[in-house]
Amino acid sequence: MNIVCLDMEGVLVPEIWIAFSEASGIPELKRTTRDEPDYDKLMRWRLGILKEHGLGLKQIQETIAGIDPLPGAKEFLDELRRDTQVIILSDTFEQFAMPLMAKLGYPTLFCNTLEVADDGEITGFKMRIEQSKLTTVKALQSIGYDTIAAGDSYNDLGMIRASKAGFLFRSTDKIKADNPDLPAFEGFDEFLAAIKAAL
16 A cells, blocks of 8 residues: 655745745745755744744735646646545645645645734744654554655655655755665656656
């Protein structure tokens, strides 16, 4: 029994923080888990920048409303879900992800949540569990599933390495060079074929 675990940003949809960086004109917000392996450190740094600029959840959600899945992502997901169960494992937050899930046909998503003040300021964040992607993959294995995992960033490597098959998708040259044993794909067709071959 197989279950496929996919990262969301960079794999199925564009990076939310990069889109918001461009929309807000704050280049520092382009930094993602492709650049900073420590997610807690990255998020605290992001929240500091938002506070400094007086930006909150509303402004980020306005940007997200204009984001569409990567070309071919919904068709890829629809085809994959005809063959097997799929869970999106993301370090993003419910308040960011739900409009994107609607555009992807509401796949199952495991993510985190933001702490938001009445005035819309993002005051903090609550992670579902430590090392959520790796922990979730191990939990799925403990109840009898073989996992196949894919992602593009440092925070995906744990779940990829712990799975019976793992792939990099649209990753950085550095991550690919540091993990030469992991098959790396750029297009959805070859990516889908590799997952189906592993099922």
